Amino acid sequence: MAVITISKEFAAGGLTLARKLADDLGWRLVERGVLAELAERLDMSEGELELLHRGEENSLFKLVDEVFLHTVRRIAQKPEAALDDERYFAAVQELIKEVAAQGDAVIVGWGGQYILADHPDAHHFRVVAPLAMRARRCAAMGRCGPEQGEAECARQDRISSGYIKHYFKRAWHDATAYKLVINTGALDFDLDKAVGIIKSAL
Numbered sequence: 125m126a127v128i129t130i131s132k133e134f135a136a137g138g139l140t141l142a143r144k145l146a147d148d149l150g151w152r153l154v155e156r157g158v159l160a161e162l163a164e165r166l167d168m169s170e171g172e173l174e175l176l177h178r179g180e181e182n183s184l185f186k187l188v189d190e191v192f193l194h195t196v197r198r199i200a201q202k203p204e205a206a207l208d209d210e211r212y213f214a215a216v217q218e219l220i221k222e223v224a225a226q227g228d229a230v231i232v233g234w235g236g237q238y239i240l241a242d243h244p245d246a247h248h249f250r251v252v253a254p255l256a257m258r259a260r261r262c263a264a265m266g267r268c269g270p271e272q273g274e275a276e277c278a279r280q281d282r283i284s285s286g287y288i289k290h291y292f293k294r295a296w297h298d299a300t301a302y303k304l305v306i307n308t309g310a311l312d313f314d315l316d317k318a319v320g321i322i323k324s325a326l
Contacts, residue, residue: 125227126245126326129236131296134280135258135265137308138251139232141315141322146230148319154223155232213291233284237301238292249322250302253309261313 128145132138139155146153220239223229224246231240237248253261259273268276281296288296299305304325311317 126247127224127227127229127231127240127243128322128326129231129240129246129248130251131233131237131249131284131302132251133253133258134277134284135262135267136251136253137261137313137315137318141251141306141308141318142230142232144315145319145322148323149228149230152223152226152229153232154220154229154234216291235288235292238288238294241301247322247326248302249325250297250299250305251318252305252307253313254307257309257313 128151130138130142130145132142142155143153145151216234217239220231220234220236223231224240224243227245236246237250240246240248255274255277258277262268262273262276263270285296288294294301304322306318306321308315308318
């Protein structure tokens with residue numbers, strides 16, 4: 125009853141890799157869709173949770189942008205305590221641990237590498253690629269123009285890094301948190317090969 129966590133740089137192919145891996149193993153894939161279940165538990169909209177999940181870039185928990193924060197609460201018609209950072213994080217941890225207890229799952233993101241750091245049957249992997257290569261992939265996916273690729277990748281990486289720094293007080297890129305760091309750029313984005321590498325490391 126093992127579980128795999130995937131931490132990924134933006135546009136490094138991590139999500140597609142995770143999907144291929146889950147399909148190949150016949151395991152459950154847990155990605156952004158888990159927001160729906162989390163929202164139901166907290167009686168919050170998925171949009172509200174997404175704002176909390178983005179961490180330091182939006183600075184909701186630091187109340188940097190009071191006007192923005194009050195606007196979100198007003199639109200959601202929630203009381204002042206509704207956007208509760210600690211309650212959100214507790215629910216994330218509970219969900220990830222429940223998934224791990226069921227086993228046979230590939231978890232993408234959410235800081236699973238730290239939530240399940242002491243889980244005896246958890247295997248943690250990180251997917252990276254050179255920024256220039258990721259920028260080209262970002263543009264090819266239509267997420268940004270050719271000139272904005274690197275900036276968009278950097279922005280998305282800051283969101284992920286801020287989430288890890290805020291909730292776990294750890295560095296997102298700390299290689300010691302992972303069993304293996306896979307550079308998909310060095311594999312020419314051959315994700316089938318990357319899946320084989322991960323399976324051989326289990």
